[in-house]
Amino acid sequence: MGQADNTDRYVSFCGIECDRWADELHKKLQTILNCDGNEQWQRYFSMKLEEQTRMKHDNLFFIGAQMNNLYSFFEEHDDPQALQLLWKLEQECC
Secondary structure: HHHHHEEEEEEEEOOOOOHHHHHHHHHHHHHHHHOOOOOHEEEEEHHHHHHHHHHHHHHHHHHHOHHHHHHHHHHHHHOHHHHHHHHHHHHOOO
């Protein structure tokens, strides 16, 4: 078993790459938003991203607070990799 197999967020976040995964998912969100024509999602996440900056919340906090909306967004965009990463973040980091 590797170190990742022995991780347990209820014991320690050591060995769990929550910040890196959150940064990766945050980047995926912004990439899709920049190419997407859906004004509703663009307005919503634009407001939430501005709020994140204003409140100085990190990407992991942002993702935890937007979990359901992110699931809907990535499902609409048929992005299984983003959905898998979101699930991993939810299960291991939030």
